[in-house]
Amino acid sequence: MTAPVRAAALRIIAGRGAARAAVQFAMVALLPVWGVDEFGRYAAAIGTFFWLVLLVTAMEKAALTVLPRTRLTTGRITRMLLARAAVPLAVTAAVALLLAPLGETPALYAAAAVWAAGQGLLSVLATLHRMDGRPGRDSAAFLALAGWVVIASGLAVAGLLRPYAYLLTLIAGVLLDCFVLALGIPALRGRSPRPRRRLGGLLNRRVLLLGLSDVADSCSGSVLYLVIAFAGRPADSAALYLALLVSGALCGLCLLLLRLRQPVTSLRLRGLGGEAGRRRAGRVAGWAAAVTGGAVALALAGVLAAGLSNVDGLAAVGASRLALGTAVAVEMTVFCAVLYAVNLLENTNGAALTVTSSASLLGLATTAVAAVAAIPVLHAVGALLALVTGLAAKSGLLYLRTRPEPVTSWAGRPRAA
Structure with missing residues (x-):
């Protein structure tokens, strides 16, 4: 540069x-x-x-x-x-x-x-x-x-x-x-x-799949606010918003840096270069799946121990600033890693967009289910735990869809972008 x-x-x-x-x-x-x-x-x-x-x-x-x-x-x-x-x-x-x-x-x-x-x-x-x-x-x-x-x-x-x-x-x-x-x-x-009608159709498909990935990720956050609103706890919305300030700043910077490099990345991963991008995306997604899966397992074990040891144990976990800070740290670190993996795949070819969009939809669905279960009990901490759970599902699917074989075109043949 x-x-x-x-x-x-x-x-x-x-x-x-x-x-x-x-x-x-x-x-x-x-x-x-x-x-x-x-x-x-x-x-x-x-x-x-x-x-x-x-x-x-x-x-x-x-x-x-x-x-x-x-x-x-x-x-x-x-x-x-x-x-x-x-x-x-x-x-x-x-x-x-x-x-x-x-x-x-x-x-x-x-x-x-x-x-x-x-x-x-x-x-x-x-x-x-x-x-x-x-x-x-x-x-x-x-x-x-x-x-x-x-x-x-x-x-x-x-x-x-x-x-x-x-x-x-x-x-x-x-x-x-x-x-x-x-x-x-x-x-x-x-x-x-x-x-031209054909050009418009191709552009619409690309915009739809590119937007679907980001919109699903964002809707994961929107789901949290909606669940909190239905629970009638506006204070939890404020706590969640403030907790995500640091995460949003770091992830926003990461996203901006990837966007600034995206024209160069698009040309570098064109054609045969796309295979190297897919392999790297698979490695990053595998690391993210391992980290989030371990974090969710540890969190569930801690919540279970707190609930069994004391009647007010779950309330203490939900009000813990340490738990909130730890969840934010895991969420923003893994989100940036997954963002990088998705960026690599989106710049390979059009077939890869179905992989990223399907992974984001799975992450949204997982986050919604986890939010309904966790927020009434753990409040803002439960909301962040739901986000981490959704990231685990998303990164896991990205890893499974990118590691075994290259992304192929709709006809089943490798296609250069």
Whole structure:
């Protein structure tokens, strides 16, 4: 990596990191202002719809894997991806307008969905600028968003904005940011030719499978907030959100670094290079399965011992900060490893996407079952234990699907990307 490329990467990391830090740590400041119950409802709304961010950024992943391998259709594919990225924002905005008169809770959840879709579209637009050789616009867009979040949070801390009004203020900022970035996309200027049906179908399949993996992972977190909400314990939502701040920061940095390298990775793992990527992904997934499987076994043994030794033993485990911290450490370490394995597979060929999406769906289902069983007993600790259990299932399936034989095409023959 040359010095100019390294400097551009650091600016992008600084810009996106500043926006992420502003959003997350502003909420830490808002907890004592709004109180545990009101903040818990806000955190539950944000957590429930975070999967929308990843649904939209599936277009970003598609751009990073497809555009480096295309030349003649770059502009057409860019327009198609942007059109698909804008649909969730338009739909959620329409729903939010319809639900606004119904009261605080429906309006709050609808606004959280718009905020999530807006963040996803902003990331797609910034990435397209970066791939077009203008990385400064990526960092500038997210630095502007960070500044807007700081201003809005200051107004909330001063008591001028409650959760719903605070979300509306954030939405106004991200929409303005998206509009400015969209004006600078060369592919959006002038009339666009009608997209070919076959190209659209291929792109839809890739976007669907790329997005399915991330959305399933995010829905695992949303399931936790929903189970906590049905249990009627908003304080657990606040505790879970704060516990995942560190995990989210590390995993977000890991994801950003993989995205910055993704165009190079896509070209390196093309054709025969994909076999080496699959082998490495299998090794990483096997390590992750061993770590999470051992952690879940130890946790179950500890919970059983605590429950048998004392009537209040389970309550003590659920309230233990040590247990919460240990669960966060295991979850964020293994999640980053699985993220790397999935990234390798996604950049090999289209057939590998069925492996990653099926593994993510299994992880989601496992997390949901574990959450229903663990959260009523262990509260926020149980939520994190459910996440680790889901990661064990996901990494285990990735290991089984990648180790025995290479990923093949739909016809059963090895296929070069």
